[in-house]
Amino acid sequence: MISEPILKVENLKEWFPVRRTIAQILKGERTWIKAVDGITFSINQGEIFGLVGESGCGKTTTGKLIMKLLEPSEGKIIFKGKDVTHLEADKLKEYRRNVQMVFQDPYASINPRFRAQDVLEEPLIIHQMGETRAEREKIIRRALEEVRLIPPEEFMERFPHMLSGGQRQRVATARTLVLSPSMIVADEPVSMIDLSTRAEILHMMKTVQRELGLTYLYVTHDLSTARYFTDRIAVMYLGKIVEMGGADEIIDNAFHPYTKALIAAVCEPIPGKSNTIKEVPIKGEIPSAANIPSGCRFHPRCLYVKPQCQEDEPILKEIDLGHQVACHLIS
Amino acid sequence: MKWIDIKAGFKDFWNEFKNVKFGLFGLILLFIFILAVFLNPYIVPFPEASSRWRDITYWEDNPVSAPPVWVNWFSSTKRAPSLIIREHTFSEEKMRKMKLTRTIFEYEYSYDLPPLDVIFHGYAKGSPVIMLNIERPDGRIVELVRRPISKSDGKIVRISIAKDTRIESYNFGAKYESPEQNRIIREMVKPTSILFSEAKEGILVHPTPLKGAYKIIAEIILPSETDVVEDVYLSLSGSVSGWLGTDNSKRDIWSGVVAGVKWALLIGLLTAFTAVSIGVIYGVMSAYLGGWRDSLMQRIFELFVGIPLLPVLIVMSAIFKPSIWILIIMMSCFFWVGPVKTVRSMGLQIKEETYIEAARALGSSSSRIIFKHMVPLLIPYSFASMALYVPSAIVYEASISLLGLGDSTIVTWGQILHDALTGGAVINGLWWWVIPPGLFIALMGMTFAFIGFAMDKILHPKLRTR
Numbered sequence: 001m002i003s004e005p006i007l008k009v010e011n012l013k014e015w016f017p018v019r020r021t022i023a024q025i026l027k028g029e030r031t032w033i034k035a036v037d038g039i040t041f042s043i044n045q046g047e048i049f050g051l052v053g054e055s056g057c058g059k060t061t062t063g064k065l066i067m068k069l070l071e072p073s074e075g076k077i078i079f080k081g082k083d084v085t086h087l088e089a090d091k092l093k094e095y096r097r098n099v100q101m102v103f104q105d106p107y108a109s110i111n112p113r114f115r116a117q118d119v120l121e122e123p124l125i126i127h128q129m130g131e132t133r134a135e136r137e138k139i140i141r142r143a144l145e146e147v148r149l150i151p152p153e154e155f156m157e158r159f160p161h162m163l164s165g166g167q168r169q170r171v172a173t174a175r176t177l178v179l180s181p182s183m184i185v186a187d188e189p190v191s192m193i194d195l196s197t198r199a200e201i202l203h204m205m206k207t208v209q210r211e212l213g214l215t216y217l218y219v220t221h222d223l224s225t226a227r228y229f230t231d232r233i234a235v236m237y238l239g240k241i242v243e244m245g246g247a248d249e250i251i252d253n254a255f256h257p258y259t260k261a262l263i264a265a266v267c268e269p270i271p272g273k274s275n276t277i278k279e280v281p282i283k284g285e286i287p288s289a290a291n292i293p294s295g296c297r298f299h300p301r302c303l304y305v306k307p308q309c310q311e312d313e314p315i316l317k318e319i320d321l322g323h324q325v326a327c328h329l330i331s
Numbered sequence: 332m333k334w335i336d337i338k339a340g341f342k343d344f345w346n347e348f349k350n351v352k353f354g355l356f357g358l359i360l361l362f363i364f365i366l367a368v369f370l371n372p373y374i375v376p377f378p379e380a381s382s383r384w385r386d387i388t389y390w391e392d393n394p395v396s397a398p399p400v401w402v403n404w405f406s407s408t409k410r411a412p413s414l415i416i417r418e419h420t421f422s423e424e425k426m427r428k429m430k431l432t433r434t435i436f437e438y439e440y441s442y443d444l445p446p447l448d449v450i451f452h453g454y455a456k457g458s459p460v461i462m463l464n465i466e467r468p469d470g471r472i473v474e475l476v477r478r479p480i481s482k483s484d485g486k487i488v489r490i491s492i493a494k495d496t497r498i499e500s501y502n503f504g505a506k507y508e509s510p511e512q513n514r515i516i517r518e519m520v521k522p523t524s525i526l527f528s529e530a531k532e533g534i535l536v537h538p539t540p541l542k543g544a545y546k547i548i549a550e551i552i553l554p555s556e557t558d559v560v561e562d563v564y565l566s567l568s569g570s571v572s573g574w575l576g577t578d579n580s581k582r583d584i585w586s587g588v589v590a591g592v593k594w595a596l597l598i599g600l601l602t603a604f605t606a607v608s609i610g611v612i613y614g615v616m617s618a619y620l621g622g623w624r625d626s627l628m629q630r631i632f633e634l635f636v637g638i639p640l641l642p643v644l645i646v647m648s649a650i651f652k653p654s655i656w657i658l659i660i661m662m663s664c665f666f667w668v669g670p671v672k673t674v675r676s677m678g679l680q681i682k683e684e685t686y687i688e689a690a691r692a693l694g695s696s697s698s699r700i701i702f703k704h705m706v707p708l709l710i711p712y713s714f715a716s717m718a719l720y721v722p723s724a725i726v727y728e729a730s731i732s733l734l735g736l737g738d739s740t741i742v743t744w745g746q747i748l749h750d751a752l753t754g755g756a757v758i759n760g761l762w763w764w765v766i767p768p769g770l771f772i773a774l775m776g777m778t779f780a781f782i783g784f785a786m787d788k789i790l791h792p793k794l795r796t797r
Contacts, residue, residue, distance in 0.1 A: 067692050096694040108685035111704055122703075123693045175693070
C-alpha cells in the first residue's frame with residue numbers, strides 16, 4: 001500500500017482551558033484539559049485508518065479537529081498537500097465538501113423534523129450542487145442506492161423515527177456521500193447500532209469505499225470491528241498515540257501493554273466454553289486529562305512499570321516495518 | 332414540512348388542547364371576540380362608532396349619561412328607553428297651490444320616567460312650514476313648534492322638543508300648577524317631563540307620569556308643488572339607552588366597546604407577534620453564536636430590560652403625533668426582551684444536539700442552522716408566549732390612552748376609560764361608563780392568558796422531553 005498520503009497530522013494538540021478559581025487567577029495558574037496532546041500520523045489515499053482507544057482518550061476530539069469542528073491549539077493538518085489548520089469561511093466550506101463526517105449516534109445526528117430526502121438535500125443546497133430539484137433528487141436517489149436503501153423512493157419520504165438505527169446510519173452515510181467527498185471521518189459509526197446490523201453497516205461502508213475510492217478515518221473503541229474494517233490502526237491513550245501499525249500486525253503482535261490490555265478486553269464467545277471473563281492485564285481507571293501523570297502516561301496502570309517510566313515520556317519508535325510503539329520496554 | 336404534516340401536527344395539538352378546559356374557554360372567548368369584529372354592523376346600533384367616535388353630530392340624538400336599558404329590570408321606576416319611530420300614518424290635503432300633510436307618530440308610553448328628548452327628523456326641499464303638536468292620552472293637544480324652513484334644495488331638518496319647546500311646554504304646565512310653584516326658571520324646564528305627565532298640580536316640580544298612547548303630530552304646509560318633506564322619523568332619547576348606556580358626550584358605550592375589540596386584537600396580536608419573533612430570533616442567535624457575541628447581545632438585552640417602558644411610551648407619544656402604529660412599534664421595541672432569556676437557554680440546549688454539529692460539518696452557515704434547525708423547534712414556545720404577551724400589549728395601550736396620549740382617530744377601551752376619567756364618571760356614579768371597557772380589557776386579557784397557559788401546558792412537557 002504505497003500511495004500518496006491524503007491527510008497528514010503533525011504534532012496536533014487540543015488543550016481546553018479549565019475555568020479558574022479566583023485564587024488561581026491571582027496566582028497566575030492555568031490548567032488545561034489536554035484532550036489531544038501532540039499526535040502525528042498520516043493517512044494514505046484509499047486507506048481505512050483506525051483510531052482506537054478508551055473513552056476519554058481524545059480520539060473523538062481528533063476526529064472533530066480533522067473535521068474542523070474544533071480549532072486546534074497547536075500543530076498542523078495537511079490535506080492533499082495544503083495546510084488546512086486554520087481556514088477562512090469560504091475555504092472551510094470547500095474543505096468540508098472534501099471531508100465529511102458520520103457521527104456516532106444516528107438517533108441524534110439527524111434532525112428529527114427532516115425527512116430522509118430533506119436530510120440528503122441539505123448538503124446539496126449548502127454547496128449549491130444540482131441546479132434543479134429534479135437533478136438534486138437524482139443525486140439523492142443514487143446516494144440512497146449506494147447505501148443500500150432500496151428502493152430509494154420508499155425511504156425518501158420517511159422521517160427519522162420511521163427508520164431503524166441501521167437505516168438511520170445509512171441515511172447519515174448517504175448524507176456524506178452526496179457531496180462525493182474524498183475522505184470520511186467515521187466517529188464510532190456502529191457503536192449505537194444493534195450487534196446484528198453492525199457487520200452489515202460496516203460491509204456497506206467498505207463496499208462504498210472500494211467503489212468510490214474513499215479514505216476513511218475510523219474512530220472506535222472496539223478493536224474487533226477495527227480489525228475487520230481497517231487497514232491501519234493507531235492506539236491512543238490520554239491524548240497520545242501509543243502504538244501504530246497495520247491492523248493485523250497490531251492485533252497479532254501488539255507490543256504496548258495498553259494495546260495488549262485492550263485486546264484482552266475483547267469478549268469472544270467461544271463455542272463449547274462457558275463464557276468466562278478474562279483477566280485483563282491492566283489496573284485502575286483512566287486518569288483525568290486535566291491531570292496527566294508524569295513520564296509515560298500509562299505508568300500508573302501498567303503492570304510492567306519501570307522506574308524510568310515515571311520520569312521520561314517515551315516517544316514513538318519503529319520496531320518493525322510500519323509498526324511504531326511508544327514504550328520504554330523496547331530496547 | 333408538508334401541508335399534511337402540519338395538519339397532522341395540528342390535529343395532535345388540538346386533541347390535547349381539547350382536554351384543557353380553561354384553554355377551551357379562552358378559545359371560545361376569542362371566537363366570540365372575532366365574531367364581534369365581523370358582525371360589528373349587526374350587533375351595534377351605531378356601526379360607524381369606530382370612525383366617528385369624536386363626531387358629535389353622529390351622537391346628537393342620544394341622551395346624555397343615560398344608564399343601560401337593563402337597569403329597568405332591577406329598578407321599580409321604569410325609565411323610557413331610547414327608540415326610533417319610523418311608522419306613521421300620513422294624510423294629505425290640497426288647498427289651491429298649497430298642500431297640507433299630516434304625519435302622525437304613535438308612542439305608547441308606559442314608564443315612570445319620560446324620555447329626555449323627542450326629536451323630529453326629516454329631509455326638506457323648498458320652504459315648508461313644520462308644526463309639531465302632541466296629543467296626550469287625556470285628550471289634550473299641545474301645540475309645540477311652528478317652524479318655517481328657509482328655502483333650500485334639500486336639507487336635513489331636526490326639531491328637538493327638549494330644546495325648541497321650552498316656552499310652550501312651560502306655558503302648558505303652568506296652567507295646572509299652583510302659582511307658588513310657578514316660579515321655576517325657564518331654563519330648568521324639561522319639556523318632556525311636562526308633556527308626559529298628568530295635568531294637575533305639581534306638573535312642573537313633582538310630575539306624575541301619564542301613561543298611555545301619545546300621538547306626535549307633524550303638520551307640514553308645503554307652499555309649492557315641488558316642495559316636499561321626506562324621510563321623516565321620530566327619535567326618542569330615553570332616560571335609559573342601549574345595552575351599556577351612554578357617556579356624557581351622548582356616545583353609545585356598547586358601540587364604542589365593540590368597536591374597540593378590533594383595535595385591541597390588532598394591538599395585542601401585532602405587538603405580540605413582532606415582539607416575540609424578534610425576541611426568539613435574538614435569543615437563538617445569542618445562544619448559537621456564543622462567546623463575546625453572546626455576551627454583547629446579553630448586555631444589550633439587559634439594557635432594554637432596564638428601561639421602564641411606560642415612561643418611554645409617554646415621552647414618545649408626546650413627541651410624535653400619537654398614532655396606533657407608532658405605539659405598536661414602540662411596544663414591539665421593548666416587548667421583545669420577554670422571551671429572550673428562555674429562548675437562549677433552550678437554544679443553548681438545542682445547540683449541543685449532534686445534528687447541529689452534523690449540519691456544521693456539512694458546511695451550513697450560521698443563519699441556516701439558526702433558521703432551519705433551531706427556530707422551528709422553538710415555534711411552539713413562541714406561540715405560547717405570543718398568547719401571553721397579547722394582554723400586556725393591550726393593557727399598555729390602555730394605560731397610554733388613559734393618560735390621554737392615545738391615537739385620537741380610533742376608539743380603544745383605554746380611551747373610553749380616559750374619557751370616563753376626565754368626564755368624572757366615577758364621581759357622578761356613571762358606572763356603566765367605567766366598568767364595561769375595564770371588564771373588556773380584563774376579558775380580552777383573560778382570553779389570551781387562558782390560551783397561552785393551555786398552550787404552555789401542552790407544549791412545554793414536549794420541549795422538556797425532547
